Amino acid sequence: MNGFKIIVLAKQVPDTRNVGKDAMKADGTVNRGALPAIFNPEDLNALEIALRIKDRYPGTTVTVLSMGPGRAAEIIREALYRGADHGVLLTDRKFAGSDTLATSYALSMAIRKMSPYHLIVAGRQAIDGDTAQVGPQVAEKLGLPQVTYAEEVLSVDEQSITIKRRLERGVEVVKAPLPTVITVHSSAPDCRPRNAKYLMKFKHARTITELQDSSEDYIELYKDRPYLDIKEWSVADVEADSDWLGLSGSPTKVKKIENVVFTAKESKILNDSNDDISGLMKELINNHTLG
Amino acid sequence: MNNVFVYCEIDEGQIADVSLELLTKGRSLANTLGCKLEAVVLGHALKGIEKEIAPYGVDVIHVADDQRLFPYLTLPHSSILVQLFQEEKPQIALFGASVIGRDLAPRVSSALKSGLTADCTSLIIGDHYDKKTDTNYENLLYQIRPAFGGNIIATIINPDHRPQLATVREGVMKKEIYDPAYKTKVRTLDPKNYLSETDFAVSIIERHIEDRKINIKNGQIIIAGGYGVGSKENFRLLFDLAEVIGAEVGGSRAAVDAGFVEHERQIGQTGITVRPKLYIACGISGQIQHRAGMDQSAQIISINTDINAPINRIADYTIVGDVADVIPKMIQYYKENSK
The missing domain is CATH 3.40.50.1220 (TPP-binding domain)
Incomplete structure (x- = not known):
C-alpha cells in the first residue's frame, strides 16, 4: 500500500459561539464583521481523522479543499501547519450566495478535478449554519456512499474503511468501500496543534492572489519550493455550470431575516438574600408549582 | 400528487416520537393546503404499523418491509425515497432532524435537486411575491429557523423546486392524535422495484443502542x-x-x-x-x-x-x-x- 489520497473539506466560519459585547451593534443586532473568522471546529476533527491515517500509512497525502473568499486561505495554512500536504481554495464571486446544494455542487466539481482519491473527510456541520447537509450532498453528487457522524476510523485498507459512528444513544460500526465520504462528529479526537517544523516549512504558503497583493517578492522562493503554492480555482477552473451556483443557482431563498429583539415580560427581581429565596420557595409550594 | 409527506423513523420497534410530531404538523399543513397527508415507513417486521400512524390523520401510508431496511442505511432508504418522490411528486416532505433524518434528507435533496432547510422551529404556509420576475407564489412552505448562532431568525422558501424539504428536531412540534378512527390506506412497496445491489455497499458490523436513560423532554x-x-x-x-x-x-x-x-x-x-x-x-x-x-x-x-x-x-x-x-x-x- 502506497498510502491513501485524502481530501479534507474545511470551511472558515465566523465564531458564532462567542458573540461578545464588541460584536453587538447599538441596536442590539450582531455586527457580523466583528466576529473572528475561525477554522470550523468539526472540520478540525475531520483533519485529525485524516492525519491519523497519514501517521499509520506512509505515502498518504492530505489535501485541504476550502470554498470561500480569499481570506479563507488562512485556514488552509493552518491545516498545513498541522500536517496537511496541499491546499486548494475554491474562490469566485459567482459562488456568492450559494445555499448548501449549490455549495456541494461546486465542491463536487473541484473534487472531480482532484481524482483519483480514496477518501473525502469533512466536519459534520459548520457552526454558522449547523445544517450538516454539505457532506451528504457532496457524496450524492459524486455518486459515493457516505458515513456521517463518524467518531473513529477503526481500520482502512485498499478496498474498504471501517468506521465507528456516534448515534443519539449509542454507537454503530460500519464498513464502507473506497472511495467514500465521511463526516466527522465533534466527539472525535481534537486536532493536534501546529507542528514547529511545518510552521517553518509552510509559513510563506500563499495563493496566487495573496502573492500578487503582497509587497514582498516571493517569486524566487516559489521556483524552488512549489509546495508553497496554495492552488486557487475559479468556476471556470473546475468546469462548473454557473446556472447551478450562487444565489440564482440555489433552490432555497431567504425570504426574510429578522434580527432577534427581545420582548421583555414583567419579571420579579429578587436577590440572593435568605428572605427573598425563602419567600420564593414558599410561594412556589403554595401555588403547587413545587410538589 | 402534490401531497404532504412525512418520513417516519423507527426507534425501538415503534415510530419515533419526532415522526409522530411531524405527522401532527403535516396534518395541519395538509388541512391548510387542502391536500392529503402521506407517511413513508421503511423497515422490517412492520406488520400493523399503520395502527400506530393512522390516528395522526394520515391518508396514505407507504410501507416497504424488508429485513435489509432495518437497521437504517443511507443508500437503500434514500433510493426508495427518491424514486417514490419522483413518482408521487409531493409538494412538501418532512424529516426528523435526528441522526437518521440529517443523514438522509440532504442526500434526497441533492438527488432531487430541491432545497432543504435544517432544524426548522416553525413551518407555516404563506405566499411570496418575487419582484425580479414579477411572479406570485401561493401556498409556499415558510421554513423558519434561527441562523447565525441564533442572532437572527430566517424565513427560507423554496419557490421553484419540489418537494419543499425540511427537518425538525424532536420536541419542537407537538404530537396530537387527530382522530383515533381515522381511515387510512396502506400501500405496500416492493423493495425489488426500488433497490439495487449497489445500495448495499455499506454494511453495519456492530450496533450498540442504549435505552433512553435520560428523559428530560417530558419533565414537569x-x-x-x-x-x-x-x-x-x-x-x-x-x-x-x-x-x-x-x-x-x-x-x-x-x-x-x-x-x-x-x-x-x-x-x-x-x-x-x-x-x-x-x-x-x-x-x-x-x-x-x-x-x-x-x-x-x-x-x-x-x-x-x-x-x-x-x-x-x-x-x-x-x-x-x-x-x-x-x-x-x-x-x-x-x-x-x-x-
Missing part, C-alpha cells in the same frame, strides 16, 4: 445550567436541587461544550425542546438558540449574576446572585417549607 420541572454555573462540580448542586424537588437537569449548549454536563441533556435549538411547568435557568445567558428550546415553559426562574442577561427578559422571577450561593438556599428553604 427542569433545572438547566449554563456556562455561568462555572464547573462540573457546581453542576452537582443542580442535581442536588433536582433530587429534592423532583426535577430533571438540563444544560445549555455552552455548558455541554464546556463538558459540565452530558450532551443528552442539551436544551435548545440543537438539542431538546422542553415545555415544563417550571424552568429554572442557572447561569444561562439566554441566546435565542437556547430560548427556542424552553420559551414555552409555563414559569421561568432565572438565577444569574448579571441583571441584564437576556434570559431575564422572559423570566417570571430573576434572582440576581451566584448559582453556588442561591441553590443551597433554595434546597434549604424548600425543605423547611414543604409538607
